[in-house]
Amino acid sequence: KAGVTQTPRYLIKTRGQQVTLSCSPISGHRSVSWYQQTPGQGLQFLFEYFSETQRNKGNFPGRFSGRQFSNSRSEMNVSTLELGDSALYLCASRTNNGAGASYNEQFFGPGTRLTVL
Amino acid sequence: AQSVTQLDSQVPVFEEAPVELRCNYSSSVSVYLFWYVQYPNQGLQLLLKYLSGSTLVKGINGFEAEFNKSQTSFHLRKPSVHISDTAEYFCAVSDQARGKSTFGDGTTLTVKP
Numbered sequence: 001k002a003g004v005t006q007t008p009r010y011l012i013k014t015r016g017q018q019v020t021l022s023c024s025p026i027s028g029h030r031s032v033s034w035y036q037q038t039p040g041q042g043l044q045f046l047f048e049y050f051s052e053t054q055r056n057k058g059n060f061p062g063r064f065s066g067r068q069f070s071n072s073r074s075e076m077n078v079s080t081l082e083l084g085d086s087a088l089y090l091c092a093s094r095t096n097n098g099a100g101a102s103y104n105e106q107f108f109g110p111g112t113r114l115t116v117l
Numbered sequence: 118a119q120s121v122t123q124l125d126s127q128v129p130v131f132e133e134a135p136v137e138l139r140c141n142y143s144s145s146v147s148v149y150l151f152w153y154v155q156y157p158n159q160g161l162q163l164l165l166k167y168l169s170g171s172t173l174v175k176g177i178n179g180f181e182a183e184f185n186k187s188q189t190s191f192h193l194r195k196p197s198v199h200i201s202d203t204a205e206y207f208c209a210v211s212d213q214a215r216g217k218s219t220f221g222d223g224t225t226l227t228v229k230p
Contacts, residue, residue: 004160033218042222043207056217090160105151106218108160 002026004109006091012115018079021112025072025093031055032074033106034066037088046089049074078114086116119144121208123221131229132200138193138224140208148210150191152182155205155223164206167191178202203228 005024013019025032033056034046045058049068068074072093078085092106124139142148149168153161165176172184182193191208208221 031216035220043220045218045220048216056215092161105163105166106161108153108162110158110160 004091004093004107006089006109006112008112009110010113010115012117013081014117015081015083017081018077019081019114021076021078021089021091021114023074023076023091023093023109025074025091026107029093029095029107030072031094032068032072033092033094034074034076035090035092036060037090037111038086043090046076081116083116086114088113119146119148119210119212119217119219121210121219121221123206123208123224125224126222127225127227129227129229130198133197135196136194136198136202136226138206138208138226140191140193140221142189142191142208142210144189144210144212147213149213150182150184151209151211151218152176152180152191152193153207153209153220154178155207157204161207164193198226198228200228200230202226 007022031050033048036044047054047066048056052068063079066076088111090108090111092108094104094106120143122141130136151166152164154164155161164180165174167174167184175181180195184191205223205225207223209218211218
């Protein structure tokens with residue numbers, strides 16, 4: 001089975017621009033979560049999508065948004081980029097069969113390294 | 118609300134020595150517990166998880182962890198480490214009802230020859 005894939009792997013943007021990151025989950029996984037990883041803040045939860053609906057949300061400003069398509073692929077968008085948005089953005093997928101899904105492990109992609117200049 | 122505290126940000130240890138990475142958590146709801154490992158330039162991968170039952174959980178690469186409900190801890194141990202264990206280790210909890218996950222800040226394990 002192919003793992004979680006994220007594109008692009010590296011991205012350089014300037015302040016004020018917007019960016020879209022893409023994540024393809026493992027086949028059969030319907031839940032996709034996004035995380036921001038920085039040296040200072042560690043691993044911060046952004047949001048989780050299941051069946052095209054946002055199920056959980058972290059404490060990030062509205063500039064961070066996401067969506068999930070019917071094939072479970074997910075995109076994350078950051079508008080009006082700030083220097084502090086430079087980070088490794090990780091996507092994770094897991095099988096999800098409803099209320100009991102949280103016991104399933106998450107499978108992480110390699111991440112997208114975003115640099116904002 | 119839930120939070121995870123990894124008590125050591127960096128743990129240096131010599132090869133073949135034992136190691137313990139400490140994790141405490143706080144939650145107002147029932148949670149599942151996980152340990153993940155991240156090697157350089159890679160995503161995270163699961164080491165082990167505690168769902169219920171025996172409080173001693175065995176994972177991959179010779180790691181094990183013990184769940185202590187009274188102390189709300191989930192410490193990770195390995196009796197003899199290898200150079201290849203050098204990585205960052207994350208403790209995480211997942212809300213049993215809603216599935217929301219919270220990660221600790223990570224512990225960098227450095228194994229020296």
